[in-house]
Amino acid sequence: MEFASSSLSSSSSSFLTSEPHFIHDVFINFGGEEIGRRFVSHLHSVLLQAQVKTFISQENLHDGMKLEEHMRAIGHTKITIIVFSKSYTESACCLLELEKIIECHETFGQIVLPVFYEIDPLDVRHQKDDFGKALEDTAYRTYSGEQLQHARSRWSSALNRVAGMTGWDDRDFRYDAELVERIVSRVNTLLDYKDLFITEYPVGLESRVEDVIKCIENQSTKVCMIGIWGMGGSGKTTIAKAIYNRIYREFIGKSFIENIRYEGYVALQENLLSDVLKSNLKVKTDGRGRTMIENGFSRKKLLIVLDDVNHIGQFENLCGSLEWFGQGTVIIITTRDISLLNQFSDNYVYKMDLLNENESLELFSWHAFREAKPRKERSELARNVVVYCEGLPLALQFLGSCLCDRRIEVWESVLLKLQRIPPNEQLLNVLKISFDNLRDTEKDIFLDVCCFFIGKEKDYVTEILNGCGLHADIGITVLIERGLIKVERNNKLQMCSLLQDMGREITCQECPEKPGKRSRLWMQGDVKYVLKENTGTEAILSLKLDSSIRDCFEAHAFKEMQRLRLLQLDHVQLSGDCEHISKQLRWICWRGFPYKCIPKNFHLENVIAMDLKHKSSSTRLETTTLETIPDFRAVKIP
Template sequence: MEFASSSSSSSSLLKSEPHFIYDVFINFGGEEIGKKFVSHLHSVLLQAEFETLINEENVQEGMKVEEHMRSIAGSKISIIIFSKTYTESTCCLLELEKIVECYQTFGQIVLPVFYEIDPLDVHHQKGDFGKALEEAAHKSYSGEQVEHALFRWSRALATAAGITCWDARYFRHDAELVEVIVSRVQTLLDYSELSITRFPVGLESHMEKLIGCIENHSAEVCMIGIWGTGGSGKTTIAKAIYNRIYRQFIGKSFIENIAEVRNRVYRTDVDLQKNLIYDVLKSTLKVESHGMGRTMIETELSLKKLLIVVDDVNEFSQLENLCGNREWFGQGSVIIITARDVRLLNRLKVDYVYKMDGMNENDSFELFSCHAFGEAKPRKDVKELARNIVAQCGGLPLALQVLGSFLCDRTIEEWESVLSKLKIIPTGVVQKKLKISFDGLSDMEQNIFLDVCFFFIGRERGYVTEMLNNWEEHADIGITVLIKCGLIQVDRNNKLEMHPLLQDMGREIIRQRWPKESAKRSLLWFQGDVKDVLTKNIETSYPGVVLETAFNQQSSLQTSYAFDGNEELT
């Protein structure tokens, strides 16, 4: 294992094979179908902004056979349009051979379409379809080569016809079929980028170094570990790299904040395995155990060039069950893992560990200023205060972001108060620094923060606002304030998110405010506390309280309880 250095550049494309040039290749035979259905499909794919290769165009351009075959191999998806005239074209059959080869060697996605022909006729080369195949072989070859060509083409046809497909006879019209095909292509390729920070200060240099490590890696599968304290920017860097390079892979998966989300969404490592498989294949497979999941990952993904990011790992089992063996993934795959504990990365034997050190003074000041003032330069009246606050943050991006957002539009007196509180907090005590922003909120805003922290991460903003308006007045305003202060975020699906360190801070605030034995305690997280409330009939002070925990850590079964203060707990 090596620790990454600052060499290399990300200007060149990754060197791993296969190298993708096109999104989609359309294989078909027959001039009539080319002018109608294929022309329509090609047009819609181009409108959807997919790089599309079509065989007729390259014949017109005089592309050499070898170059044409390389282009097919450089396509992520091949759409095969089987028709009655398909086997009349030797060129079409040679392309099919190449497609099947790519399907079997590096997992190229193959989408067959049966256009006015029975799939069984293609699979078994029956009727006029089979006769045209024999004629094409005799027309192009002689002697023993004829039988050899027929054997190759028959095998390729049978393989392609056996892949999940569309039969045009079951669609009302061509436009409907085209819409379904293009929709599937969009789902499989999914070119939507991950949302990252509004102010990407210092990101470029980190990306240059990490992508350089990937480019310099000569092995079939490259594993990169990003190691650093909470709030140091590991996830942000991983997202930035993902956005930069994901189009170079046939499949991808970004499993974010695995340590926290595992309890809330995935529940078990089996669910994580299902999520990985679905992200890549866009199909749901039945996985009943860790062992079955590992077998399925190897069986379904071992040929494909993939980009996989596993974020914020805190248990080795998460790595063991998702990416424990390099042979589970195809040549050129890149696996990026972020963790606070370098021992997890060492145990997996990653190729490089990239340590996230604190931001330098200039970048720290710029990031803080962007959040506090909306630009890289501070207001003159608080410039010196800003520098002193930045110095107390120790180069930690999360602290710079949260405190900068909190101080936006605040008075000089409030700035001075924040600085005085920071000065008495020991170096390295991150949560107390973050808590300064929480302490500056109104009681209503604090309550909303804690409610979101405990119950509403990953829920849609409108739903959360409606729920909280039943408990707090003006919850919509409170949520807006929390967003402005950098304490919660809204993702691209309008769902509320929160940094794990801020969630930890919220839980610690509750534990300090209301000790375990306090009858006034209204929010519970730790499973032992919830057990006590449920089994000992302990009252809580919060009407309509929701208790959320995982009673059985072995199975990670997450259970939610809702009751009001007048109900008897059972």
């Protein structure tokens, strides 16, 4: 198909005066009727079966669609698949579309996936042999004069650039079906159309979500930063998830990082890079991570949600400068600290309003009665309980779950406890009532999860805690039903940060003045004090220590911790005899393990799962080092 040179200028010029609105998921660019009937039709069919909204260039041109409309379609697409074949450069249409694809890639980060079908990638990159000759012929057929030289140069540059991108060579696959399956799998991974679970009972949520989305729409021509501020338990995470679910399909890449206050900068950077780029990149230092984010996210239109930010360094190491991102990017921060948001001059702050009386009663009723209104015989009790929650969604949720299907005497007892709580201690103590109503084994499971197992796979944790005699199969189910823990993506355990604060505070209050007499040690200062001063006791069941400076302690400091069952050490060195470490260990996680093999006097006969990574290697110790351990059960390390 030929085009008159006078008609090309408006077709190939940019129409992107603002950030794009995506209509299509995938645009397939290819040339040649034969390849269209065979490979491309097969690819198109499988994409449609996978519910991927796909636009095929050649097919629509036969229907009389104008080139300008093709260009517009490319600009409204997240991913382009370019199928290079021997006949590709015979089509001026293909090459003009290729120019637009490169423009969109540079403008808003459109994802480009090249496929080399029955042609060598080097022929495309350097326009060799018949492929290059066809390019010359098409340029002569389409342009003349100075335009001819410019077109050849532009097309050659575009072909060279795309040929250097990561894609697929059909020679690497036995059948077309295998290649198609690989392409569609990658497309689905990049699109990642999976809604986050919000809440079973979204009372009062819709109007609040609309308020924030209106603000985002008003700032769509630039990088938009939204702060959601409110007290713990007010629903900041819930509204952020609801907004994310409503708008994430409008972005090239997205990431929702929950509870970031408990993660180190490097781990957060790896999480963000993985979410957006869909590849497992390792970050060595936070400085290197900032560079990788800046380079990897440049020009891309992204949606990033940072949940529960409590320090400016978290933002600086993940989103250091708004110039890192493409036009139309939306960054949402939830925080309890308004002073943190005040450090950003160009942002919108949404204050979380607590629920009104009617909303509070409805939310409580859903959790307590599984109905929108309280049952008549307990209506007065329900209203009295709601008064003490003061419109705080988290408190309403947990008290409702705590009282669900309980006798009226339990309701009256809880109400009496609420009446004794001082106003300045209301929130954590209201939540603690849910904890107090658990069985002892369920309390132990809750405290172990909040101190050691956030982000770990549910089945992995269940196996370990079962080995500790805690009946975790039942206990974790109870905690999930009570809303005290939750299972997120990839079957991993998570917990509201406020509940984690409560659980950790409970362990600290076991013996405020003497950390060596607490059941769980996780605060770094307390752990180092106990190990250096040798004040550990048999009360300690679990211990966690992260060391950024490779601290060294005497193994003898563990001698009195005879009931220690969970041990997590990161880059910690021990001197002395490892036999002092408890024989009751069920789980040991030791990154930067200082030994090349497991010491013979290291008591591991009761260990259920271990994660040992040598300090000089990125790989864990070979399983052959475990063969001498009697009855050792290897559990998959998440």
